[in-house]
Amino acid sequence: GESVGLHLPTLSVQEGDNSIINCAYSNSASDYFIWYKQESGKGPQFIIDIRSNMDKRQGQRVTVLLNKTVKHLSLQIAATQPGDSAVYFCAEFTGGSQGNLIFGKGTKLSVKP
Amino acid sequence: NAGVTQTPKFQVLKTGQSMTLQCAQDMNHEYMSWYRQDPGMGLRLIHYSVGAGITDQGEVPNGYNVSRSTTEDFPLRLLSAAPSQTSVYFCASSPRDILTQYFGPGTRLLVL
Numbered sequence: 019g020e021s022v023g024l025h026l027p028t029l030s031v032q033e034g035d036n037s038i039i040n041c042a043y044s045n046s047a048s049d050y051f052i053w054y055k056q057e058s059g060k061g062p063q064f065i066i067d068i069r070s071n072m073d074k075r076q077g078q079r080v081t082v083l084l085n086k087t088v089k090h091l092s093l094q095i096a097a098t099q100p101g102d103s104a105v106y107f108c109a110e111f112t113g114g115s116q117g118n119l120i121f122g123k124g125t126k127l128s129v130k131p
Numbered sequence: 132n133a134g135v136t137q138t139p140k141f142q143v144l145k146t147g148q149s150m151t152l153q154c155a156q157d158m159n160h161e162y163m164s165w166y167r168q169d170p171g172m173g174l175r176l177i178h179y180s181v182g183a184g185i186t187d188q189g190e191v192p193n194g195y196n197v198s199r200s201t202t203e204d205f206p207l208r209l210l211s212a213a214p215s216q217t218s219v220y221f222c223a224s225s226p227r228d229i230l231t232q233y234f235g236p237g238t239r240l241l242v243l
Contacts, residue, residue, distance in 0.1 A: 111230060
């Protein structure tokens with residue numbers, strides 16, 4: 019889930035297990051959401067996106083679920099691999115100005131071999 | 132393509148010094164942006180540009196200036212560095228808008 023304070027929440031999973039990373043967003047008017055992966059010392063990398071008119075979208079080994087009723091997103095990673103170890107964060111877009119993309123604080127995923 | 136490049140990778144400044152963080156992209160992207168990333172916080176937008184000659188303020192523009200004289204380059208200037216500007220800075224570019232951004236590797240800035 020989202021972090022409070024200076025420390026990111028951490029999710030530790032065994033290699034091969036499925037991972038679920040959660041994100042609560044703030045604006046009910048947000049109509050587009052993006053998940054990013056950020057490896058240590060690198061910039062964020064796009065993983066998958068979803069529009070508000072969808073509940074679910076699947077990519078390669080990743081699935082994003084959107085629950086607009088409770089303003090909640092989740093990222094599911096199937097068969098988690100050591101290379102999936104990173105910080106994952108969501109972003110919400112409320113439309114209009116090109117500056118209205120709000121980023122979450124992130125969750126650190128640690129994969130144990 | 133090199134993608135989005137940022138220089139320097141790491142910089143130490145003293146309070147009051149000025150410097151420019153460089154960002155360049157070779158993908159002919161119209162949209163470019165600068166973010167800062169602080170511990171325990173999400174990325175925050177400093178400035179952005181939707182094309183050469185056009186810039187606009189983001190969420191935290193104070194203390195930073197930008198210009199966009201070419202499509203390729205989008206430098207970020209700190210006129211008088213303050214310790215509060217200690218952060219990791221990311222530049223990003225996109226073919227058209229904020230939703231399809233490619234991020235650079237970042238510049239880690241320490242202001243003493």
